[in-house]
Structures are given as C-alpha cells and as structure tokens.
Amino acid sequence: MTVGAKQASEVFSAIDWKAAADQMNAKGYSLVPRVLSREICDAFIANYAKLNYRKTVVMERHRFGIGEYKYFDYPLPDLVQTVRETMYPHLASIANQWAELLKLDIRYPANYAEFQAECHQNDQLKPTPLILKYGKGGFNTLHQDLYGAVYFPMQAALFLNEPDEDYTGGEFVLTEQVPRAQSKAIVMRPKRGDMLILTTNFRPVLGRRGFYRANVRHGVSEVTSGERHTLGVIFHDAVS
Numbered sequence: 001m002t003v004g005a006k007q008a009s010e011v012f013s014a015i016d017w018k019a020a021a022d023q024m025n026a027k028g029y030s031l032v033p034r035v036l037s038r039e040i041c042d043a044f045i046a047n048y049a050k051l052n053y054r055k056t057v058v059m060e061r062h063r064f065g066i067g068e069y070k071y072f073d074y075p076l077p078d079l080v081q082t083v084r085e086t087m088y089p090h091l092a093s094i095a096n097q098w099a100e101l102l103k104l105d106i107r108y109p110a111n112y113a114e115f116q117a118e119c120h121q122n123d124q125l126k127p128t129p130l131i132l133k134y135g136k137g138g139f140n141t142l143h144q145d146l147y148g149a150v151y152f153p154m155q156a157a158l159f160l161n162e163p164d165e166d167y168t169g170g171e172f173v174l175t176e177q178v179p180r181a182q183s184k185a186i187v188m189r190p191k192r193g194d195m196l197i198l199t200t201n202f203r204p205v206l207g208r209r210g211f212y213r214a215n216v217r218h219g220v221s222e223v224t225s226g227e228r229h230t231l232g233v234i235f236h237d238a239v240s
Helices: 005-013 017-027 038-046 078-101 112-121
Strands: 029-032 053-058 068-072 124-126 130-134 139-143 154-159 167-169 172-177 183-188 195-199 202-207 210-220 223-226 228-234
Touching: 005 078, 017 029, 017 078, 017 195, 038 228, 078 112, 078 154, 078 202, 078 228, 112 124, 130 139, 195 210
Parallel strands: none
Antiparallel strands: 029 195, 053 068, 068 130, 130 228, 139 210, 154 195, 154 228, 167 223, 172 183, 172 210, 202 210
C-alpha cells in the first residue's frame, strides 16, 4: 500500500498551523479533524499484516496493557515519512519556543533531516513510527514515548477507526501532572481520520512565578467492543 508523498504533503501543509500552535501552547495538544480520508484509513487497516515492520510488541508480555503494536521499518510508508518531514518544521518552532519559556539549553533544527542526523549521531537508528491494534478488552497504560537521549517533544496520533461504529470504549487519555497537586485527566474520542498532536513528555504552563514544566502521559482506556487502530508518528529514532 502506498499513499503518494505529493498528496500527503499537500494535505499536511494545508493544516491551519497557526491554530494548531495556539492550541498546543494553550493545552499541550491540538486535535486536527479529518486529516486522513476513509480510504486511507481503511487501507492501513486492511494491510495491517502486510506492511514493512521491524518489530511487533505484544503489550501483555511487558505489562504495557492489552493489544499489540508494530514498529515500521525503513523505508517508512510514504504517508508516514511525509508526515515526519512536513510536520516537523512547524512543530520545531513551537518546541523551540517551549524550550525558551522553560529556559532549557536545547534548540531543534529547522528541518527534519538535520534532526534525524542528530539521532543517528547518538546511535538512535531504529524507526519509531508504529501502528497499534486493540480488540475487546484492550487498553494502553499511561506512558511517554522516549527512546533515547535525543527526543522530539511532540508527536502525532492518527485515528483509523470510527468510535461507536467500529468500536466502543477506547478513549484517548492524557494526564497532566501539576507540581505539588493531583494529576489532571483529559479524555478524548477522536473520529476516523482525525489527528491529535500531543506533547511527548511535558509542556510549559504559566504559574505565578513564571513558566513551569508540567509532565504529561498518554494512554488508551479499555475497548469494550470491536477493534481500534491508531497510527503513531514519533519524530525521533530509537537506540540500536
């Protein structure tokens, strides 16, 4: 299965990136509706067993939840590679702003090729984009997708099934840890073709004494019926 790089680039370049940046700055996530067509979503699901993978993880074996996910191998599907290359420059500007607000000694390159080169210089050579599959009873524990010393602070989840039509339950969950307080939970039910941009591990929040770092984790609640598939696009590569 292939999705033309030109077609994908046009779709992701046409996103209202100003609105997405405003939402990321205000909430630490941005839900972009109807990014993928039903045909593309259906094609990824239909070809779930046939795509080029480097590794399959059965979640129960590692106490990550119930379900499985498969990491794509290089070369990535055209759509996934184009998402990385097209989205990265927009997100890098937000990431650099966050680093300034939190007074972090890090700046992200303007283009994806330079960032990936940094990963490879640190022996992070394995691709991290993946597709996740849950059946009835499946869930994903709260976690952060960090695969090495070099990581990008934002990632994307693209939802391939329609809630209430293909599955029930299976809400996407974010938890935000406020220092010296209880965690805040955000629960979402994105529709087929929607994309959620989210922080990989933290976001800046304005407090009385300036900006502080709020740690964020994400997961999936229990699927009560049907099947649920999600495409995850992580920008940093993993250690060898």
